[in-house]
Amino acid sequence: MVYKLYNQKSVAIFFMLSIGAIYFLYNPADSELFPKCPFLLITGYQCPGCGSQRALHNLLNLNIRDAFLNNALMVISIPYILTHYIFEINTFKVRMMKWRNIFFGNKAIYIVFILTILFAIIRNLLWN
């Protein structure tokens, strides 16, 4: 009889905890080991994700201000992403649908899209 030593969920949790520990302990700004953004290397422009590793490090160390400077989009996305999981866990309810449509409906998707693009443009204008 073969026993399964692990399942997908526990592997994912272990993986996330390890990543979290690494980013908590080490600042990507001080180390060459952390992956650099390929988009930045190739184009010289910051993408909407640039700075998210440093932001994660600063957030885990509760330096909200620095995290915001590293990647403001990531910091403001976190409550939104967490909200999403409330809707994911809850089963279908008419009342939930209404809020889901407000937060995650088509209009919301357009706003996310536009914000992401705008953020990329503005950060590059400010940065250069």
Place this chain on the structure above:
Amino acid sequence: MKKYFYTDGQSQFGPFTFEELEKENLTGNTMVWYNGLSDWTQAKDIPELESLFRIPPIPPGPGRPIPTQPPKTWLVESILVTLFCCLPFGIAGIVNASKVESAYRAGDLEGALQASEKAKSWVMTSFWIGIVIGFIYVLIGISGGL
């Protein structure tokens, strides 16, 4: 003008005009009442509300059950991918999320499910690309540091 109320079993919503009711995403099983009905009635049993249900009727025989919930849009996962890895893939994911929603709203469940699958594949592709690039980068970094 006729005012409608509906309930999810716990709370009661309304009054709504017919136009407002159209935006409330009722299903055929939602209990609806208006002044003149003796009791809450399933919306599908009220002929005038028939146009509210855009979900196409279930085809006969074994088929995919029609979900009451919209298919997963992968919006949040696309945002995460945009933030942590691969910009073009993340943006493609967001665009596909919008396609899932529009198709679902238009009653095109098949299209919505297809777009959802596509959004998923963008997210998964970029997730694994991100992992591989990160891994290669760390390997190069370690070997360079030695």
